[in-house]
Amino acid sequence: MLPRSFLLPLCATGVVALNTHAQVVLKAQPVEEVSSENQAKAAKPAPPSDLDASWKTQREARSLTLQVPAPRGQIVDRNGVPYAQNRVANYLALVMPYMEGAADDKIVAFAKQSVESANKLLGKSWSIPDDRVLSHYKHRRWLPLVFSSSNGINEEITPEMEKKLEPILGANLVLQSAYLRHYPQNERASHIIGYTGKSRPLPLGPIADGDPIFEEMEGRADVEKTFDSDLKGQPGIVNVLFAPDGKRLAEDVRRFPVPGRNVVLSIDSSFQMFAEQALQEHARNGGAMVIMDIQTGDILAMASYPFFDLNMFIPGITGEKYEALLKDPKLPLIARAFRGEYPPASTFKAATALGILDSGKVDAKTYFPCSPAMEIGNRVFHNWSKNDFGSINVVNALKYSCNTWFYAAAIEAGADPVTGMCSRLGFGERTGIPIVEGEGFLPTNSIMIQRRGTKILPGDLANISIGQGMVLATPLQVAQAMAGIANGTYLPQARLVKQIQDYQDNIISAFDPKPRKTINLNPLHRDTIVKGMVAVVSGDGGTGHAADIKHAQIAGKTGTAQWKIAKDQNLAWFAGFLPAQKPMFSFAVVYEGRPGEDVSGGRKAAPIVSEVFTKIFEKTPKDDPMLLAMQNVPKDSPIGPEDEEDIPMGKPVEESRPRQQEVRPAEQPKRTIGGFFRKLFGRD
Numbered sequence: 248m249l250p251r252s253f254l255l256p257l258c259a260t261g262v263v264a265l266n267t268h269a270q271v272v273l274k275a276q277p278v279e280e281v282s283s284e285n286q287a288k289a290a291k292p293a294p295p296s297d298l299d300a301s302w303k304t305q306r307e308a309r310s311l312t313l314q315v316p317a318p319r320g321q322i323v324d325r326n327g328v329p330y331a332q333n334r335v336a337n338y339l340a341l342v343m344p345y346m347e348g349a350a351d352d353k354i355v356a357f358a359k360q361s362v363e364s365a366n367k368l369l370g371k372s373w374s375i376p377d378d379r380v381l382s383h384y385k386h387r388r389w390l391p392l393v394f395s396s397s398n399g400i401n402e403e404i405t406p407e408m409e410k411k412l413e414p415i416l417g418a419n420l421v422l423q424s425a426y427l428r429h430y431p432q433n434e435r436a437s438h439i440i441g442y443t444g445k446s447r448p449l450p451l452g453p454i455a456d457g458d459p460i461f462e463e464m465e466g467r468a469d470v471e472k473t474f475d476s477d478l479k480g481q482p483g484i485v486n487v488l489f490a491p492d493g494k495r496l497a498e499d500v501r502r503f504p505v506p507g508r509n510v511v512l513s514i515d516s517s518f519q520m521f522a523e524q525a526l527q528e529h530a531r532n533g534g535a536m537v538i539m540d541i542q543t544g545d546i547l548a549m550a551s552y553p554f555f556d557l558n559m560f561i562p563g564i565t566g567e568k569y570e571a572l573l574k575d576p577k578l579p580l581i582a583r584a585f586r587g588e589y590p591p592a593s594t595f596k597a598a599t600a601l602g603i604l605d606s607g608k609v610d611a612k613t614y615f616p617c618s619p620a621m622e623i624g625n626r627v628f629h630n631w632s633k634n635d636f637g638s639i640n641v642v643n644a645l646k647y648s649c650n651t652w653f654y655a656a657a658i659e660a661g662a663d664p665v666t667g668m669c670s671r672l673g674f675g676e677r678t679g680i681p682i683v684e685g686e687g688f689l690p691t692n693s694i695m696i697q698r699r700g701t702k703i704l705p706g707d708l709a710n711i712s713i714g715q716g717m718v719l720a721t722p723l724q725v726a727q728a729m730a731g732i733a734n735g736t737y738l739p740q741a742r743l744v745k746q747i748q749d750y751q752d753n754i755i756s757a758f759d760p761k762p763r764k765t766i767n768l769n770p771l772h773r774d775t776i777v778k779g780m781v782a783v784v785s786g787d788g789g790t791g792h793a794a795d796i797k798h799a800q801i802a803g804k805t806g807t808a809q810w811k812i813a814k815d816q817n818l819a820w821f822a823g824f825l826p827a828q829k830p831m832f833s834f835a836v837v838y839e840g841r842p843g844e845d846v847s848g849g850r851k852a853a854p855i856v857s858e859v860f861t862k863i864f865e866k867t868p869k870d871d872p873m874l875l876a877m878q879n880v881p882k883d884s885p886i887g888p889e890d891e892e893d894i895p896m897g898k899p900v901e902e903s904r905p906r907q908q909e910v911r912p913a914e915q916p917k918r919t920i921g922g923f924f925r926k927l928f929g930r931d
Contacts, residue, residue, distance in 0.1 A: 317480030441469030592806030595714025645779030805848030
């Protein structure tokens with residue numbers, strides 16, 4: 248057994264700070280006071296020595312070459328705040344002396360007596376199976392046999408327990424030290440960070456050169472898994488001379504373990520905390536929020552609720568606890584922010600509107616009726632409101648989130664311009680973050696021909712235009728699309744990891760910001776859409792007033808989606824960017840309604856946005872570059888006189904959950920898109 252002091256210098260529990268430029272400096276705080284000279288030794292092999300002569304003089308002594316697993320690197324946020332670290336844990340272990348000529352029952356009795364003495368002091372019921380005792384004595388008695396475990400999970404010896412054990416600790420009962428993963432933020436960013444597990448059980452047969460001293464860990468999910476080769480470091484090698492009774496006589500460290508590299512995320516821990524707190528308070532059934540830098544693509548927050556405590560998995564999780572997580576009806580293991588695939592609802596209308604204008608068949612002054620319902624083929628497609636708003640243009644169609652306007656305008660423009668623009672904005676494809684994410688789905692003419700032999704029909708296009716039907720997207724995809732609209736020139740590549748550093752703070756690799764694709768939105772079309780999105784939040788009668796904050800003007804879009812129709816569950820969305828006239832951040836929020844709950848984007852999702860960004864502005868230091876950059880940004884006039892023509896002004900409206908489309912009964916009065924369109928597109 249190596250002394251506990253051997254492990255401690257290599258186990259930084261981490262206070263971290265931000266250095267100049269982008270480099271994060273990890274200032275180690277060892278568990279015990281350790282000199283900087285000892286820290287530096289981690290990368291330097293010790294001079295070789297010859298133990299061979301000494302061990303040969305003792306019968307039944309052994310000289311073993313063992314591997315010392317390296318401490319995993321840390322995972323930290325963009326400012327160095329730690330999400331994953333290491334600490335040294337102690338387990339109670341049995342060291343078995345050489346008992347010449349002893350029968351099996353004597354060996355087993357010795358082990359049971361030793362274990363029972365510990366159980367009496369601690370009130371435990373630990374045990375070692377007889378066959379395991381005999382196998383260990385025969386093949387591995389020079390090494391400690393850890394027995395402080397329950398249900399196959401090692402149980403750590405706390406300082407209080409260690410004090411009680413002091414009278415019996417010594418030659419036969421020892422504390423075996425090992426590195427243990429620790430998540431200091433507990434449930435924060437749990438779906439991003441992931442967790443670790445044993446890479447393999449400790450060997451049971453004869454000792455071989457290179458056997459590990461204690462169990463090695465490997466990443467099992469998300470960042471821990473994707474960057475496992477960087478995080479796990481390089482194991483050390485030690486030669487240890489043991490006496491026949493298991494006592495360590497001497498050790499020769501041939502190579503110190505090299506700690507794993509540190510992964511620096513793009514996440515801002517404050518943004519992440521504010522988003523998770525708001526979801527926990529307001530989206531009790533489930534939800535997600537993503538905040539992105541529209542220039543760099545940095546993901547500043549990617550929160551999913553409900554979350555789970557990562558420390559539940561350390562050093563291992565019982566089958567019972569894991570089963571409880573799987574059976575939890577709120578599904579806490581689901582990473583809703585980047586794996587949840589939802590109909591994006593009316594947040595999709597911003598992208599649809601750009602495609603409609605890009606077609607050249609509809610412009611900012613084109614009017615279509617905003618009526619309660621419209622017949623397309625043999626089906627009636629509803630607006631969310633039973634009121635007739637008259638004929639309106641695209642700005643007010645966004646402001647009032649008018650479904651029937653989008654049905655007519657999308658059919659006029661055609662499917663290719665609409666789906667083509669949505670594809671340019673990243674819908675239907677993964678964003679490229681380095682952990683498993685959802686792909687979403689964007690139907691196109693080519694896909695529909697492959698799947699069912701026909702192009703997108705008018706009824707399909709009506710549903711697509713309002714983000715319903717076959718369209719699916721993750722909150723991350725929606726936030727990225729909003730970043731593209733805010734940017735106007737390119738769709739930024741979503742960036743979750745900024746760089747990889749070694750334990751001496753040298754940058755090993757950096758993932759520089761880059762465009763994902765050039766989009767070059769028509770400036771006039773973009774400005775028109777932004778005008779409508781500003782009106783959603785700031786204009787009279789807009790559907791997103793609850794997202795408004797005093798610190799900056801928000802351009803946004805509400806959405807309310809049919810989701811799990813059989814359970815009468817619906818979604819509320821709010822997505823957009825800010826400040827509207829000089830965008831820095833894009834965002835997307837989704838709120839999962841309870842069965843039977845009446846939800847809307849304006850009532851359920853928009854207030855989450857307001858709360859989170861209010862906290863960001865008010866709790867960020869006043870000299871923060873973000874706040875300074877957003878000072879004195881002019882606010883756009885929500886609606887100009889030319890946009891208000893023919894619109895009956897009344898009390899503010901609120902987009903409610905959409906009614907399911909229905910087949911028109913024969914006696915119902917018809918409201919159609921006109922015979923010309925019916926002849927042109929046929930019936931669906």
